[in-house]
Amino acid sequence: ADADRALEAADEGAPVFPDPWLSQVSAMQTSRISELRAARDLLRDGQVEAALPRLESLSEREPDDFRVFESLGVAYGELGRLSDAIRAFERVLEINPAHANGYENLARALMKRSDDESADEDAKSRDLETGLAHIEQALRLEPRKASAHGLKGDLHRRRGELTDAGDAYASAADLDPRAVHYSAAAASAYLRAEAWQPAVGILRPLADSHATDDAGVWHSLAVAYIGLGELDAADEALTEAERLAVDDATFA
Secondary structure, eight states: OHHHHHHHHHHTTSOSSOOTTHHHHHHHHHHHHHHHHHHHHHHHTTOHHHHHHHHHHHHHHOTTOHHHHHHHHHHHHHTTOHHHHHHHHHHHHHHOTTOHHHHHHHHHHHHHHHTOTTSOHHHHHHHHHHHHHHHHHHHHHOTTOHHHHHHHHHHHHHTTOHHHHHHHHHHHHHHOTTOHHHHHHHHHHHHHTTOHHHHHHHHHHHHHHTTTTOHHHHHHHHHHHHHHTOHHHHHHHHHHHHHHTTTOGGGO
């Protein structure tokens, strides 16, 4: 009878001789997944301080689960513990070196740490350089991710590389046309770099699409046209800016 039951179980794909530890291991795994989900829910709800001890405990018990360290890095980052966040994201990449989000998260944490006014300039420069290398790797893995291109633009802008920043923001805008802030960032970077032609390439479509309400775009477009020496086009853009902003002291 036992042999018959074993053969029937084998036909159904079940273990012929059930492992007495299997159900216990499965229960432990389910419990840890539930713990991670609960901690992530706390993070999403803004309860970072409540999520952190759970994630730290999970990281000790699950030292090879990159998802735990990713969430842990997010929690540290939210609390301003950027060096701890960086170490957590580095652990993510040690476990899973093909995880594009890990490189993006690490690059963002490095950039934020470079904003620390108390840090010396060499340290800030190293963080930005390393962050840029990581975001390049993220884009090699996921070349069509708009947020990664946008972060690349932020890193270039902080390094004073304004044309490169504009190019990165423009790529982000192409990938996510609804995120108008990428187009605005690209235009701003190009204008500051006096890269007039690409600035017009960004601003002209924006002006046409917001012709009824966005005087600032028309004014920036006029500046770009002046830079190109296209004075008639500049005059038309400035006239439109003034028409839309008659109550704005900026254009009075």
